[in-house]
Amino acid sequence: MTDHGFDTKAIHAGITSFQPDSMSVPIYQSVAYPYLDAQEAAAIFTGEKPGFTYGRWDNPTVQVFENRMAALENTEGAIAAASGMSAIFLLTHHLLGAGDAVVSSNRVYGGTFGLFDVGLPRMGAKVNWVTNPESIEAWAAAITPRTKFLFVETPSNPALFVADIPALAALAKSRRLPLVVDNTITTPALQQPTRLGADVVVHSTTKYICGNGSSLGGIVCGPKSIVEGIRQNGIRYLGPAMSPMNAWLSLIGLETLSLRMGKHCRNAQAVAEYLEQHPRVTKVNYPGLASNPYHKLVAAQMKGCSSLLSFELDGNYEQATRFIDALKVLTHATHLGTCRSIVTHPASTTHSAMGEAQMRKAGISPSMVRFSIGIEDERDLLADLEQAFDRIGKQPAKQPAKKPARKAVSRT
Numbered sequence: 001m002t003d004h005g006f007d008t009k010a011i012h013a014g015i016t017s018f019q020p021d022s023m024s025v026p027i028y029q030s031v032a033y034p035y036l037d038a039q040e041a042a043a044i045f046t047g048e049k050p051g052f053t054y055g056r057w058d059n060p061t062v063q064v065f066e067n068r069m070a071a072l073e074n075t076e077g078a079i080a081a082a083s084g085m086s087a088i089f090l091l092t093h094h095l096l097g098a099g100d101a102v103v104s105s106n107r108v109y110g111g112t113f114g115l116f117d118v119g120l121p122r123m124g125a126k127v128n129w130v131t132n133p134e135s136i137e138a139w140a141a142a143i144t145p146r147t148k149f150l151f152v153e154t155p156s157n158p159a160l161f162v163a164d165i166p167a168l169a170a171l172a173k174s175r176r177l178p179l180v181v182d183n184t185i186t187t188p189a190l191q192q193p194t195r196l197g198a199d200v201v202v203h204s205t206t207k208y209i210c211g212n213g214s215s216l217g218g219i220v221c222g223p224k225s226i227v228e229g230i231r232q233n234g235i236r237y238l239g240p241a242m243s244p245m246n247a248w249l250s251l252i253g254l255e256t257l258s259l260r261m262g263k264h265c266r267n268a269q270a271v272a273e274y275l276e277q278h279p280r281v282t283k284v285n286y287p288g289l290a291s292n293p294y295h296k297l298v299a300a301q302m303k304g305c306s307s308l309l310s311f312e313l314d315g316n317y318e319q320a321t322r323f324i325d326a327l328k329v330l331t332h333a334t335h336l337g338t339c340r341s342i343v344t345h346p347a348s349t350t351h352s353a354m355g356e357a358q359m360r361k362a363g364i365s366p367s368m369v370r371f372s373i374g375i376e377d378e379r380d381l382l383a384d385l386e387q388a389f390d391r392i393g394k395q396p397a398k399q400p401a402k403k404p405a406r407k408a409v410s411r412t
């Protein structure tokens, strides 16, 4: 399989032998695997004989998904988890002990921000945020003798910061630290971080990899030492295993990944260009635009810009929510990466628990609107935007930016 192209691997890699054989990977909807006899059980537990032990740390269907993702991300191995957050948590738990630190870009998904900012201190560890992640010097300055890894999400959700992966990898190597990349937004169809020098890749497979919003999942792809370390000393005791059904749905998603990503990119480019010329839009964050500061970087390390984009409405918090309510083809939900287009208001949902000051530091304003552009017909998406702008008025209202006092309770 190593000689085959990406699309062939996305359909065939990772399959060992199933009896009887079948066209789609069998779903082993089972928690345990009966042994022939006590001797076989003992041999499987010591690793002398290949086999499966218990659904919390291994399952044949999940194993195919892990092997296929390792093939697509060019890593020695992979370990699947119940969600993207549990994959990031398992990796963090594995790499950090009490007193240790991760150095991370502050342009990360709200859940990752919460895990690092609130969750790590509860484990006796901490994060050193890099608030200017474009600057490699800023990363270097944040490293201390207790740093155990560097973490970057690129492109980031929702501010669309794009990191220079080779430059960060060179820094990580010079300090003998692993570089971990959250590759959720681009997927390996568009960006393969290990080919750019990264050591570990994490995903929320809930997004583009599954592709239709049907199943939560996450994965850590990396060296065997890390992946098997998490299997033996992490997932086994902590428990967030991927379900066999979700592994199967994610395998189905992988088969069409690069086809879907192509259409996602084309539709997102059209939407970004439409927004850029609209009088109610002050800024569009999409690295596919020639005006975007990351445009050159993208050409060097990505095959496409995926379909997450965000923009600043010339207006305030209320007007952003009115615009969202007026959309008919785009679905208002806190999700991304599905065939259907999705609109999200980060300030009132995904990032609300951050508080306005932290949000602004991370490049998120009250009037920011986020799109995950799907694979519908381009003209229907553009027509939907046009009618929603018509509903809120072509000219901006002269009101100060305002956020309701209502306190957010969750960070989804």
Ligand SMILES: Cc1ncc(COP(=O)(O)O)c(C=O)c1O
Pocket (backbone or CB within 6 Å): 083, 084, 085, 086, 109, 111, 112, 153, 157, 182, 184, 185, 203, 204, 205, 206, 216, 217, 218
């Ligand atoms: C970039 C990124 N990483 C990780 C996650 C967490 O994934 P999950 O929702 O599967 O836990 C998300 C969720 O939106 C995300 O956007």
